[in-house]
Amino acid sequence: MERPLDTIPVSEWGFFDESIPPLVIAGPCSAESELQVMMTARGLHDFGIHVFRAGIWKPRTHPGSFEGVGTPGLKWLQKVKKEYGMKVCTEVANEKHVYECVKYGVDMVWIGARTTANPFMMQEIADALRDSEIPVLVKNPVNPDLDLWIGALERLNRAGVKKLGVIHRGFSTVQKIPYRNHPGWQIAVELRTRYPQLPFFADPSHMGGSRAALKELSQRAMDLGLDGLMVESHCDPGCALSDAAQQIVPSELKALLEGLTVRQKGTNDKEYNENIEQLRSRIDVIDEDILLSLGSRMDISRKIGQFKKLHNIAIVQAQRWDEVLSSMIEKGKDYGLSESFISSVFNAIHDASVAEQNRILEE
Numbered sequence: 001m002e003r004p005l006d007t008i009p010v011s012e013w014g015f016f017d018e019s020i021p022p023l024v025i026a027g028p029c030s031a032e033s034e035l036q037v038m039m040t041a042r043g044l045h046d047f048g049i050h051v052f053r054a055g056i057w058k059p060r061t062h063p064g065s066f067e068g069v070g071t072p073g074l075k076w077l078q079k080v081k082k083e084y085g086m087k088v089c090t091e092v093a094n095e096k097h098v099y100e101c102v103k104y105g106v107d108m109v110w111i112g113a114r115t116t117a118n119p120f121m122m123q124e125i126a127d128a129l130r131d132s133e134i135p136v137l138v139k140n141p142v143n144p145d146l147d148l149w150i151g152a153l154e155r156l157n158r159a160g161v162k163k164l165g166v167i168h169r170g171f172s173t174v175q176k177i178p179y180r181n182h183p184g185w186q187i188a189v190e191l192r193t194r195y196p197q198l199p200f201f202a203d204p205s206h207m208g209g210s211r212a213a214l215k216e217l218s219q220r221a222m223d224l225g226l227d228g229l230m231v232e233s234h235c236d237p238g239c240a241l242s243d244a245a246q247q248i249v250p251s252e253l254k255a256l257l258e259g260l261t262v263r264q265k266g267t268n269d270k271e272y273n274e275n276i277e278q279l280r281s282r283i284d285v286i287d288e289d290i291l292l293s294l295g296s297r298m299d300i301s302r303k304i305g306q307f308k309k310l311h312n313i314a315i316v317q318a319q320r321w322d323e324v325l326s327s328m329i330e331k332g333k334d335y336g337l338s339e340s341f342i343s344s345v346f347n348a349i350h351d352a353s354v355a356e357q358n359r360i361l362e363e
């Protein structure tokens with residue numbers, strides 16, 4: 001059963017300078033050496049980044065790949081705090097990681113996509129963090145399952161973790177796409193709508209998997225009104241021990257951020273507010289009409305269901321549905337509605353009708 005989350009707003013965490021959006025977390029995929037950590041942190045600090053990331057324990061697909069430097073790397077993060085006054089964060093995937101982070105004064109932790117997908121690990125981490133003041137950012141699970149993502153947030157929140165946020169890094173897919181992970185923005189938008197109070201980051205680095213994709217994905221995150229970005233930055237990306245293709249040097253990150261158009265959340269402009277209100281009320285009226293039409297359609301569909309039952313006719317008439325759908329797609333074009341939009345809307349309507357007729361058949 002989904003419950004509201006009891007959280008502390010990001011403005012009270014004392015981490016980010018909210019006067020210049022977006023909120024930015026940056027740093028290497030992995031902490032590799034003291035020199036690499038310090039050089040990268042200096043480059044980022046020099047242009048105003050306040051929150052530094054570096055993976056200490058790395059979840060790698062194949063054993064034998066670089067799996068992170070482990071606990072010794074936490075000392076380098078302490079040095080970043082001390083020398084540059086930055087907040088530092090890393091990924092935790094089990095209770096040992098949590099205890100080590102607490103011991104070494106890590107300021108914030110994030111949960112990786114593979115861990116969010118695992119309720120046992122989430123519970124273990126939530127228990128280790130119990131009533132902790134440490135903010136926790138939860139990446140989406142590798143598979144596009146919104147409930148799994150929400151469940152992870154709930155486990156942490158029930159353990160008393162109130163400084164909570166989320167990171168959208170896209171989903172694994174078998175489809176051939178130009179990104180490392182499928183953006184699936186609609187799932188992010190759905191989570192955003194359900195929990196508007198949670199600080200929401202996009203991770204264009206793991207979503208895109210390449211330097212070339214960073215700009216477009218970061219801009220998309222801003223256009224959707226997300227709060228921040230977590231971007232991988234390395235002082236020498238070509239030599240990175242993990243995710244070399246997606247990391248950028250600090251100066252490139254600076255240029256990326258400067259090139260972004262950050263949309264405002266709202267405005268005091270009277271004309272804009274009046275117009276938007278009027279347009280929204282027209283949308284509300286149309287939405288009511290759509291509901292009314294859907295309700296009438298379902299009534300007729302129920303009658304058809306009863307009729308089919310009486311005459312012992314199969315519910316799905318594939319040929320008829322193909323004809324209806326093709327005709328709607330054709331007509332939709334005249335209204336400027338794309339084929340994919342029409343087919344998803346009408347397939348959803350059809351699925352609901354079939355389910356209702358099935359229910360009638362079983363009565």
Ligand code: PEP
Pocket residue numbers: 029055059091111112113114139169203206
């Ligand atoms: C990371 O941020 O370094 C990482 C491993 O990300 P993800 O969990 O999104 O794959």
Ligand code: MN
Pocket residue numbers: 029030206232242243
């Ligand atoms: Mn990485």
